[in-house]
Amino acid sequence: MLKSNPTTWLDRDTVAAWIFLAPALLLLGVFLLFPILYLLGLSFTGGSFTTAGVRWIGLLNYRRLFVDPDFWHAIANTLYFTVATVIPSLIIPLILAVFLNRAIALRGLLRSAYFIPSITSIVAVGLGFRWLFQDRGPINQFLELLGIDSIPWLSSTIWAMPVLILLSTWKQIGFNMVVFLAGLQAIPQSRYEAAELDGANDWAQFWHITLPGLRPTLIFAMVTTAIFTLRSFEQIYVITGGGPLNSTNILVYYIYEQAFALFDFGYAAAAATILLAIALLLVYLQLRTWKEE
Template sequence: MVHGQWSSPVRSNETLIAWAFLAPALILLGIFVLFPIAYLGYLSFTEGSFTRAGVRWIGVRNYWRLLINPDFWQVLGNTLYFTLATLIPSLAIPLGLAVLLDRAFALRGILRTAYFIPSITSLVAVGLGFRWLFQNDGPVNAALGAIALDPIPWLGSTTWAMPVLIVLSIWKQLGFNMVVFLAGLQTIPQNRYEAAELDGANGWQQFWHITLPGLRPTLIFAAVTTAIFTLRSFEQPYVITGGGPLNSTNLLVFYIYDEAFAQFDFGYAAAAATILLAATLVLVYLQLRSQEDSTAP
């Protein structure tokens, strides 16, 4: 009875202490995450300025404007193309590098550091560098001229401008994904490879039947984080192309920025941002479900 009399107050005190420690983080989460998301949803059903005095409720009209606006669908197509074209190389190249750099050899640490540097480099600075490289009289066209090829108007062409942004994004994501794959490789027991060698499996067979299955959770994580990185890309079109030429490199986040802070159409921009948020949440949900399936017995 004594234990029963005291267990409830003690447990209650522990709960209060736990909430007291959690309160600062929960307050910050509410102010900087939950409230902005809720306010974004509210703005998407309004028109006017983002202050309460200038806002007028219009229901789903902004979403209808998105559906019938051909520019929005072009931007969605640009974003989908940019994401898919960036995703596969951003996984395949770092995975190959991780497998190579997982082996012991001279200068391995230096090479790991060198490949990781792009991940900690300012995307704006890198964008300015790429704009200089691919301008009409830049080093890339100079190299083409050196091998008797005609120069390409990279940033002025609706065909070639997007590949420049894709190459930049692949290069920027390379180091991060390589480190993620290196960490994943450490979780694969070495005795699996030793047993495969005794059974006569070659390097490709070991990679296909041991490395890839062992890296499945890591691959899912890298794919989702890379997809989110590409979906929220803003600096690339802002610094290099300005969304042009002819709207061919206008990505969704840049489109939202332009509608909100150049056109001052905050409700319309909020509706587009809500769609982006929904797509991101779907990706996160798929990642969590996939990881649960991969760890299930």
């Protein structure tokens, strides 16, 4: 019995494939892989980019992180900010997607209107929110018309974070709504028709058909929203600057302060490595869930 020659990595098709992939791989290496490796290396160094230069200090930056109360305060703020943003950023778009998936008037216009926040500059939106929620801004003026005392939104350790959560949720609603609409249209209509024949009402169809059918889409939306929230910087920089009293100082802004205010680049790189590990963990969980599906 004749044995076929094994395909080697030097055959014509493989070489052609590597030639076509080379430009993309080069770009990924230069703009993705190299910065990650440089970040990891920098996290094990101390000093600054001056005549004194950087020096190897091993795990000292990571030890500093785990005993730094400001770092753990930033972690707690990040957790609060992320959870409080992800939950409404999934529930509200899901409701809107279910509503817009039906044949209603002006459906295309409503889809575009809800998606506009996703393509709007977050810096411009942040300036608008800062104007709305300033001490004598339109929000407080409206509250006073209702007989409610004005609230120091941006100077209060209690209310500053909810303003940022509101902005981030508003920014993410349109993108998640489009994702859910795509997921809804992938569910076979025959399932709903069979459920109607069995006497299932709208809530039963939503609970037993829509939600199970949207499970992979829900996981994707949850992970992307969490990553979007974890890397939030512009709204904190524009609206609160991490204040008041570090109540809105989340991990990304903490890294920015350590690197570009205190010029402690090695310590900032260690904190950024922790953030990268969290993001990679979320992506791993998403891929693992899709594989199970």
